[in-house]
Amino acid sequence: MRSPLPDYLSEVLQACSDEDGGELAAYIPELADADPDRLALALSTPSGTRYAVGDADVRFTIQSISKPFAYALALVDHGLDAVLERVGVEPSGDAFNEISLDPATGRPLNPMINAGAITVHSMLDADRVQAGFAAFAGRDLEVDEEVHASELESADRNHAIAYMLRNHGIIEAKPTEVVDGYTRQCSLLVDVGDLAVMAATLANAGVHPETGERVVPRWVARQVLSVMTTCGMYDAAGDWFTLVGIPAKSGVSGGVIGALPGKGGFAAFSPRLDEHGNSTRGVRIFERLSRDMGMHLMEVPPAARPLTHGHAAEDGDGDGDLDSTYELQGAVDFVGMERLLVELEREEEGAREIVLDLTRVHEVRDVGRRMLLEAARRLALDGHGVTFVDPEDMLEVGDAGSIDVGDGPAATVVRER
Numbered sequence: 001m002r003s004p005l006p007d008y009l010s011e012v013l014q015a016c017s018d019e020d021g022g023e024l025a026a027y028i029p030e031l032a033d034a035d036p037d038r039l040a041l042a043l044s045t046p047s048g049t050r051y052a053v054g055d056a057d058v059r060f061t062i063q064s065i066s067k068p069f070a071y072a073l074a075l076v077d078h079g080l081d082a083v084l085e086r087v088g089v090e091p092s093g094d095a096f097n098e099i100s101l102d103p104a105t106g107r108p109l110n111p112m113i114n115a116g117a118i119t120v121h122s123m124l125d126a127d128r129v130q131a132g133f134a135a136f137a138g139r140d141l142e143v144d145e146e147v148h149a150s151e152l153e154s155a156d157r158n159h160a161i162a163y164m165l166r167n168h169g170i171i172e173a174k175p176t177e178v179v180d181g182y183t184r185q186c187s188l189l190v191d192v193g194d195l196a197v198m199a200a201t202l203a204n205a206g207v208h209p210e211t212g213e214r215v216v217p218r219w220v221a222r223q224v225l226s227v228m229t230t231c232g233m234y235d236a237a238g239d240w241f242t243l244v245g246i247p248a249k250s251g252v253s254g255g256v257i258g259a260l261p262g263k264g265g266f267a268a269f270s271p272r273l274d275e276h277g278n279s280t281r282g283v284r285i286f287e288r289l290s291r292d293m294g295m296h297l298m299e300v301p302p303a304a305r306p307l308t309h310g311h312a313a314e315d316g317d318g319d320g321d322l323d324s325t326y327e328l329q330g331a332v333d334f335v336g337m338e339r340l341l342v343e344l345e346r347e348e349e350g351a352r353e354i355v356l357d358l359t360r361v362h363e364v365r366d367v368g369r370r371m372l373l374e375a376a377r378r379l380a381l382d383g384h385g386v387t388f389v390d391p392e393d394m395l396e397v398g399d400a401g402s403i404d405v406g407d408g409p410a411a412t413v414v415r416e417r
């Protein structure tokens, strides 16, 4: 069978191609020469598959889409506190190149506007940027020297920002050097497939969906996605999030990425920009994808049933007592365990055997594990014996043995029922 997904993506491109509003970014002379009709779309999924349609072979400079990835690298290298000391996480409501600092803290408001991104860049050296971006993309990215030179020629605004940052002691390095490096970072060449996979790595909690490499820790991916949600589309962040509902970042060469936690990464490319500096067709494409594919982050499917069933059976010693078996499934998390607790509250005191079967569980979150063990402890206090059926070693070694309510461990683990 030929997958229908590429056809679907081509259809989305086709449907959005009549949108011809917007203007090329003119303040970077090289970008003003771009072909305004270029149009491409890519998707990278947790199955490790990459779909790309339209002008998918065309490379363009990454521009501001580099900002979330540089932020991720700075978080890894310096830790959250050191980065927060220099750059905040509040949406600015201003344009991306606003020459501004947070009046209350004296720091750039967030790492997605230029003031924050220039600060973040100053915390990384050139080799780190090169290697870090290569890990996100799964290949080495080269710099478009022409775009770099062209932007530097007209980078007065970014120089003004960098001088302001040094004047306030937020960066130490020479402003011209930091702007040069930051502009090189913005001039890395990518295609939509690269961007989709980079976004998917963030969406995938920091693990590259194709190479399987952990590029950044889970907490870093969470921090970056959070800031993309509130600040990624600049002063259009509210419109974008209510309509599309996908953490995103745009760039002035016409790229837009979306990273949907647990679901994958999207990237669109079309150079004409709206008044916020976001690709007009890119925005249209994302609106359509989100609608068609039900991808709005705030539109959550009903929680999967955490318990297939609980059932009781004669325990076989002829006293009429019943053993109870609870088959858990999916993720052992707060919601799932709360459901189990509601069921277990119906168990009366006694000396029965309660079987908690984890055969169909695929993930145990820390909070779920603690709730499960506390439930077992309370069952044991009520006089019951507890058996975990755990063929995939979902519990940690010693978990069952830790449930001691007086006369030795009250819970046992078996591999099958």
Ligand SMILES: NC(=O)CC[C@H](N)C(=O)O
Pocket (backbone or CB within 6 Å): 062, 063, 064, 065, 096, 097, 114, 151, 158, 183, 186, 250, 251, 252, 253, 277
């Ligand atoms: N929005 C953008 O893509 C801006 C990036 C560009 N290099 C700048 O600093 O102005």
